[in-house]
Amino acid sequence: MNVLIVEDERSLSHEMEIYLTRQNYNCDVAFNGKSAAEKIHLNNYDFVLLDLGLPDMDGLDLLREARKKGSEATFIILTARGEVEDKITGLDLGADDYIPKPFSLAELQSRMQAILRRKHGLKTNIMSIQDFEIDIQNRTVICKGNSINLTKKEFDLLHYLALHKNRVLTRMQLTEHIWGDVLEDDYESNYIDVHVKNLRKKLSAQAPIEWFETVRGVGYRVNA
Amino acid sequence: MAIKNLFTGKPMTLQAKFTIYNTVSKALIILVFVAILPVIVEKIAYDHIDRRLTARGEKVLRIIQRGGIDDIVLEQDCSFESYSILKEEFVAIYPILKPSTKKPNIEIKNESWSIEGERLEHRIFRRQFTYDNQLYELNIGEGISNIEELKSTIQRFSLWIMLGIISISIFLDLGFVRLLLKPLNKIISSKLKPVPSPASFDFTSIPSSTFEFHKLDQRINEMMHKLKDAFQIEKEFITNVSHELQTPISIVQNRIENIIVEGNAPDDVVIRLTDSQRTLNRMSRIIKALLLMSKIENDQYIKTDVVKINELLEEVLEEVDDRLNQKNIRLYKNFYDDVELKPCNKALLFTLFSNLLNNAIKYNKQNGSITITTHQVNNKFTIEIRDTGIGIDQGEQVAIFDRFKRLNKNEAEGYGLGLPIVKTIAAFHNIDIDVTSDPEVGSVFTLSIN
Numbered sequence: 271m272n273v274l275i276v277e278d279e280r281s282l283s284h285e286m287e288i289y290l291t292r293q294n295y296n297c298d299v300a301f302n303g304k305s306a307a308e309k310i311h312l313n314n315y316d317f318v319l320l321d322l323g324l325p326d327m328d329g330l331d332l333l334r335e336a337r338k339k340g341s342e343a344t345f346i347i348l349t350a351r352g353e354v355e356d357k358i359t360g361l362d363l364g365a366d367d368y369i370p371k372p373f374s375l376a377e378l379q380s381r382m383q384a385i386l387r388r389k390h391g392l393k394t395n396i397m398s399i400q401d402f403e404i405d406i407q408n409r410t411v412i413c414k415g416n417s418i419n420l421t422k423k424e425f426d427l428l429h430y431l432a433l434h435k436n437r438v439l440t441r442m443q444l445t446e447h448i449w450g451d452v453l454e455d456d457y458e459s460n461y462i463d464v465h466v467k468n469l470r471k472k473l474s475a476q477a478p479i480e481w482f483e484t485v486r487g488v489g490y491r492v493n494a
Numbered sequence: 495m496a497i498k499n500l501f502t503g504k505p506m507t508l509q510a511k512f513t514i515y516n517t518v519s520k521a522l523i524i525l526v527f528v529a530i531l532p533v534i535v536e537k538i539a540y541d542h543i544d545r546r547l548t549a550r551g552e553k554v555l556r557i558i559q560r561g562g563i564d565d566i567v568l569e570q571d572c573s574f575e576s577y578s579i580l581k582e583e584f585v586a587i588y589p590i591l592k593p594s595t596k597k598p599n600i601e602i603k604n605e606s607w608s609i610e611g612e613r614l615e616h617r618i619f620r621r622q623f624t625y626d627n628q629l630y631e632l633n634i635g636e637g638i639s640n641i642e643e644l645k646s647t648i649q650r651f652s653l654w655i656m657l658g659i660i661s662i663s664i665f666l667d668l669g670f671v672r673l674l675l676k677p678l679n680k681i682i683s684s685k686l687k688p689v690p691s692p693a694s695f696d697f698t699s700i701p702s703s704t705f706e707f708h709k710l711d712q713r714i715n716e717m718m719h720k721l722k723d724a725f726q727i728e729k730e731f732i733t734n735v736s737h738e739l740q741t742p743i744s745i746v747q748n749r750i751e752n753i754i755v756e757g758n759a760p761d762d763v764v765i766r767l768t769d770s771q772r773t774l775n776r777m778s779r780i781i782k783a784l785l786l787m788s789k790i791e792n793d794q795y796i797k798t799d800v801v802k803i804n805e806l807l808e809e810v811l812e813e814v815d816d817r818l819n820q821k822n823i824r825l826y827k828n829f830y831d832d833v834e835l836k837p838c839n840k841a842l843l844f845t846l847f848s849n850l851l852n853n854a855i856k857y858n859k860q861n862g863s864i865t866i867t868t869h870q871v872n873n874k875f876t877i878e879i880r881d882t883g884i885g886i887d888q889g890e891q892v893a894i895f896d897r898f899k900r901l902n903k904n905e906a907e908g909y910g911l912g913l914p915i916v917k918t919i920a921a922f923h924n925i926d927i928d929v930t931s932d933p934e935v936g937s938v939f940t941l942s943i944n
Contacts, residue, residue, distance in 0.1 A: 350740035
């Protein structure tokens with residue numbers, strides 16, 4: 271997968287590049303709109319991660335221009351501007367997703383995966399962790415032929431952990447994914463623990479789940 | 495006291511007031527004129543008659559002086575009477591024995607005069623004179639029955655003519671007022687209509703040759719320009735603040751994430767990094783919350799959605815369902831009525847109810863309950879969210895909607911922006927919000943939609 275990171279903040283593009291490269295994406299970086307436009311024109315990217323506040327042009331204009339020239343890349347808008355119209359305009363112009371900064375890199379990756387699944391209909395709609403099968407399409411978990419009744423949040427939690435298997439996900443990352451952009455007056459990581467507790471209870475009733483690990487003081491990890 | 499429309503009680507338009515004023519004032523003028531017209535006509539008519547009679551009297555006296563009274567007094571009793579054929583005019587001279595002390599020498603008055611057995615109203619000129627030591631009384635009369643006729647004819651005619659003239663004048667006035675007020679009406683319809691934000695204000699100037707309207711239009715435009723600029727400056731400020739604060743947070747956040755993922759850091763460092771991540775996240779959320787409120791107050795959110803309150807509540811409840819279960823909180827839904835809110839911003843309303851319900855859960859007791867009641871009373875739709883939580887002290891109830899007031903001092907974290915956000919969103923949708931609470935019993939948040 272080829273990814274172009276369009277971001278003038280070098281430290282930020284650097285971190286994104288490190289993370290995505292680890293996840294086996296081929297990353298290219300552009301620090302301004304002009305070089306981004308050239309790169310999009312010359313290369314075939316699967317993803318363009320687009321910051322809106324570029325030094326030489328508005329990211330939305332870049333998107334408009336790229337679409338006009340026939341680019342079929344998946345555009346994800348990453349912005350800290352927080353303007354209400356940006357999201358609407360961006361999606362109207364054909365961006366596939368809009369993620370306000372700051373976001374966690376795990377969340378970015380899961381959004382990219384979701385778009386791939388939606389756009390290209392990934393063949394593997396079922397993720398397996400030992401005896402458990404997570405059916406992403408139908409949002410069910412099956413163990414030895416038995417369907418396990420999970421709540422929406424419990425399913426999201428398991429799916430997210432499985433998607434980032436073998437990596438610890440902090441409570442904050444999990445909260446961000448489960449609760450999204452809902453602005454609460456505070457976030458209680460305790461809720462995640464309760465969800466995990468309930469989820470484990472339901473899963474362990476079917477089969478052993480030693481793969482579902484608690485990383486003390488940090489969060490949770492699915493080892494597979 | 496302001497004149498208001500009798501039927502609707504609403505203030506009237508300037509044009510309607512002008513019309514009423516014009517009609518009433520002109521009608522009054524007609525009435526007064528038509529009422530005093532007969533008096534004037536009568537006065538003029540009598541004036542004419544009196545002058546005529548006086549002249550005739552003088553003439554008779556001159557004839558007597560010149561030719562002697564014998565020329566005209568032919569009768570035995572030394573009197574003389576002469577009538578015109580229709581008995582409208584007459585001259586009569588009678589000798590009298592002694593002068594009347596009461597009567598003046600010359601008098602003119604109306605009298606009923608009997609001529610050949612027929613009594614007719616006459617204007618009489620009466621004068622006494624002496625000739626050959628004999629005292630005579632001269633009476634010259636003129637019929638006045640035609641004056642009454644004249645009076646009513648003139649009154650009738652003038653009434654019709656006046657009505658005609660006034661109708662034309664009202665018609666012309668209306669046209670003129672309409673023309674005159676056209677720029678004002680245009681200013682009202684295009685400049686004073688509600689706009690979602692100053693940016694969508696129509697700055698096209700409205701041409702008018704009337705100084706006041708020209709000035710009014712100019713000033714409104716200037717004011718709106720200032721307002722638009724102020725909004726724009728604030729909007730840019732919000733965007734910049736957002737960018738300048740969230741970008742560094744983003745960098746550190748992602749760097750920490752990478753360090754954790756790389757797995758080279760010792761466990762205790764990872765734990766501390768995770769804590770730092772939480773702290774950063776808290777900061778980011780505070781910024782987001784503050785910016786959200788600023789953006790709402792800056793009118794950056796559009797209201798184009800149509801939302802049924804009960805449906806929205808169900809959606810929010812689905813989202814908090816897990817939390818309810820975790821605390822084993824029973825939920826009572828008394829959805830008696832529903833209302834369609836339009837136009838509104840669904841995402842913001844979702845946040846509003848989500849914050850209220852999350853609070854109701856967060857501050858509730860284990861195994862407590864939440865009761866949501868929606869009902870319509872008269873023209874008011876109310877949504878009541880009642881919890882069995884720790885409640886709010888009387889003294890703190892006024893402050894709960896203020897920014898950065900943390901109620902539960904024992905909470906390690908939390909920055910108390912949930913309710914200020916609720917209030918801001920409510921105000922944006924013209925929803926009133928009220929709270930009543932008993933410590934250790936629970937709180938009731940009531941939203942009223944007018």
